[in-house]
Amino acid sequence: MNNMNFSPFKNLKHDLPASIVVFLVALPLCLGIALASGAPLFSGIIAGIVGGIVVAALSGSPLGVSGPAAGLAVIVLTAIQDLGFEPFLLAVVIGGLIQLILGFLRAGIIGYYFPTAVIKGMLSGIGIIIILKQIPHAFGYDADPEGDMNFIQPDGHNTFSELSYMLDGITPGALIVCAISLAILILWEQKFIRNHKILSMVQGPLLVVLAGIGLSFWFDSLPPLAISGDHMVSIPVAQSVGDFFNQFSMPDWGSFANPQIYVVAFTIAIVASLETLLCVEATDKLDPYKRVTPTNRELKAQGVGNIISGLIGGIPITQVIVRSSANIQSGGRTKASAFLHGVLMLVFVMAIPNVLNKIPLASLAAILFLVGYKLAKPVMFKEMYRKGWSQFIPYMVTIIGIVFTDLLIGITMGMVVAIFQILWKNYQVPYTFESDEMKSGGPVRIQLAENVSFLNKAGILNSLNSIPDNKHVIIDGSRTKDIHPDIIEIIEDFKANALTRNITVESIDVAGVKMENPVGEFERVVKEVSGNNAMDTISKN
Structure with missing residues (x-):
C-alpha cells in the first residue's frame, strides 16, 4: 500500500469503526485509573479526551492511542496525597514541559534500544495480565477498578488471590452478560461473518455493548439477575453544560515555590516518557504495515498533551498499549481512529452519560478478553x-516480571537478562584463542577481533592469566579496527608481568590500532542488543 492510501479521509471506513471500539475500551479504563490514582473520576475522562484529540493530532504514530496509564497510578496516588490535587496538576504541567524539552533534545532515540524479545515479552505479558484482571469483572466482582495492571492491587490483594475472593461475590446477571458477550465476539471472529458484505460492517464489540445495555435494562425487571450500578460504567453526570465545565480544575499556581512539585514533575516526565517509548515500539511491531513512529515527535506530542491535561484538571497521559492494540485489532489504519475516539468520548460524556452508565463492566471484560488473547496467543x-x-529467556523473564510486579519492573528484568547475554557473548568471543596451543611447544597466538570493546575485558584478562610460564605469546591485532583503551592497558600490564614469568610477548599492530571512541562503541552495543537496523532507523528520525 502506498503512502497516499494512508490519508485519513480515504481510510475513514476503517478508522471510524475502530475508534468506536477504542472509545468503548478506553472509557472504563480512564475512570478506573482515575479511581486507582485517588483523583476525581472526571480527571480520567479529561486525560482520555486530551490523549485522543490533542496527542493524536500532534503525534506521528499512525495507530498509537494515548490516555491515562496504569503505570503512573501509584505515583499519582502518592503525589495527590502529599501535595493535594490542584498542586499536583501544576506538577503535571511541568512534567509535560520536561517531556517537550526531551523531545527537542532528541531523547526519543532511547525507544530504539529495547530488544525485540523484550518488546514481544511486554505484549504477551500485558495480554496475560488483561485476561487475569478481567476475570473478576466477568463474574461481577468489581472490588478493584478497571485499569489496574499491578500485581499488588489497591485493596491489598494480588492478581491471583483476587480470583479466589471473586467466588464469594459472583453477580449472576453479570456472568450471563459476559457469557453472551463472549459468544457474540467469537461468532464475529468467524470467516463467514467477516466475509459477509453487511455483517462485516458492524463491529463485534459494538454489538456486545449494545447487548449489554439491553440485558441490563431487561434484568432490572428480574431481581435475581439485576445488575447494580456498582457493576456498571460510572461517569459523573452533569445536570447542565455549566455543571459539566465546572468539573474541570485549574492548577494551584501558588505552589511554584514547593520543591516537591518538581520532584513529582520530573518523576512523571521520566516514567511517562519511558512507558510511551515502550508502547510506541510495541505498537509499531503490531502495525500490519510496519510503519515507524518518529519518537522525538511523539515525546513532544505527549509533552503538549500533559501540559493541556494538567491545565484543565486531567491526570498524566502516556501512549497505552491496551488501547493501541484494540485499535489495531479493530482495523484502524491511521491516527484518525485515535483522534475520533477522543471526539466520541467528549461528545458522549457530555450528551448521554446516563446511557453510558448502563454499560455492564462484564461486557467490557469480554471485549478485553479478546484483546488480551490476541496479544498473548500461544x-x-x-x-x-x-x-x-x-x-x-528474556521474552519469558519479561512476561513473568510483568505478571508478578508491574510493567516497568518487568521490562527492566527483561532488559537486564538481554544485556547480560550481550556481556556473556562478548566475554566469549572477543578474539580467537586455541587453548591446545598452550600444551604444545609452539607459540600461543591470540587473534583479536575486528572490534574489541571494554565489554571484552574479562574474557581477554582471563585468557592471558591462563597462559603458563615459559611461553611465547603472539597477540595479533592485524584485523582489528577499533580497540578500547582498557584493552590496551590490559595487554601492556600483561607484557610487564610476562617479564617475571619468562614469557615472551610479541604484539602485531596492537599499538597502532585506532583507539575506540565512546560513541562508536555505544552504537556497536546498541546494534547487538537491538538489531543491526537500529542505528539506520535512528538516523532516519
Missing part, C-alpha cells in the same frame, strides 16, 4: 522458543 510462545534461548 503461537507467539512457540515462535520465540524456536528462535533459541537467547530470545526465549
Whole structure:
C-alpha cells in the first residue's frame, strides 16, 4: 500500500469503526485509573479526551492511542496525597514541559534500544495480565477498578488471590452478560461473518455493548439477575453544560515555590516518557504495515498533551498499549481512529452519560478478553522458543516480571537478562584463542577481533592469566579496527608481568590500532542488543 492510501479521509471506513471500539475500551479504563490514582473520576475522562484529540493530532504514530496509564497510578496516588490535587496538576504541567524539552533534545532515540524479545515479552505479558484482571469483572466482582495492571492491587490483594475472593461475590446477571458477550465476539471472529458484505460492517464489540445495555435494562425487571450500578460504567453526570465545565480544575499556581512539585514533575516526565517509548515500539511491531513512529515527535506530542491535561484538571497521559492494540485489532489504519475516539468520548460524556452508565463492566471484560488473547496467543510462545534461548529467556523473564510486579519492573528484568547475554557473548568471543596451543611447544597466538570493546575485558584478562610460564605469546591485532583503551592497558600490564614469568610477548599492530571512541562503541552495543537496523532507523528520525 502506498503512502497516499494512508490519508485519513480515504481510510475513514476503517478508522471510524475502530475508534468506536477504542472509545468503548478506553472509557472504563480512564475512570478506573482515575479511581486507582485517588483523583476525581472526571480527571480520567479529561486525560482520555486530551490523549485522543490533542496527542493524536500532534503525534506521528499512525495507530498509537494515548490516555491515562496504569503505570503512573501509584505515583499519582502518592503525589495527590502529599501535595493535594490542584498542586499536583501544576506538577503535571511541568512534567509535560520536561517531556517537550526531551523531545527537542532528541531523547526519543532511547525507544530504539529495547530488544525485540523484550518488546514481544511486554505484549504477551500485558495480554496475560488483561485476561487475569478481567476475570473478576466477568463474574461481577468489581472490588478493584478497571485499569489496574499491578500485581499488588489497591485493596491489598494480588492478581491471583483476587480470583479466589471473586467466588464469594459472583453477580449472576453479570456472568450471563459476559457469557453472551463472549459468544457474540467469537461468532464475529468467524470467516463467514467477516466475509459477509453487511455483517462485516458492524463491529463485534459494538454489538456486545449494545447487548449489554439491553440485558441490563431487561434484568432490572428480574431481581435475581439485576445488575447494580456498582457493576456498571460510572461517569459523573452533569445536570447542565455549566455543571459539566465546572468539573474541570485549574492548577494551584501558588505552589511554584514547593520543591516537591518538581520532584513529582520530573518523576512523571521520566516514567511517562519511558512507558510511551515502550508502547510506541510495541505498537509499531503490531502495525500490519510496519510503519515507524518518529519518537522525538511523539515525546513532544505527549509533552503538549500533559501540559493541556494538567491545565484543565486531567491526570498524566502516556501512549497505552491496551488501547493501541484494540485499535489495531479493530482495523484502524491511521491516527484518525485515535483522534475520533477522543471526539466520541467528549461528545458522549457530555450528551448521554446516563446511557453510558448502563454499560455492564462484564461486557467490557469480554471485549478485553479478546484483546488480551490476541496479544498473548500461544503461537507467539512457540515462535520465540524456536528462535533459541537467547530470545526465549528474556521474552519469558519479561512476561513473568510483568505478571508478578508491574510493567516497568518487568521490562527492566527483561532488559537486564538481554544485556547480560550481550556481556556473556562478548566475554566469549572477543578474539580467537586455541587453548591446545598452550600444551604444545609452539607459540600461543591470540587473534583479536575486528572490534574489541571494554565489554571484552574479562574474557581477554582471563585468557592471558591462563597462559603458563615459559611461553611465547603472539597477540595479533592485524584485523582489528577499533580497540578500547582498557584493552590496551590490559595487554601492556600483561607484557610487564610476562617479564617475571619468562614469557615472551610479541604484539602485531596492537599499538597502532585506532583507539575506540565512546560513541562508536555505544552504537556497536546498541546494534547487538537491538538489531543491526537500529542505528539506520535512528538516523532516519
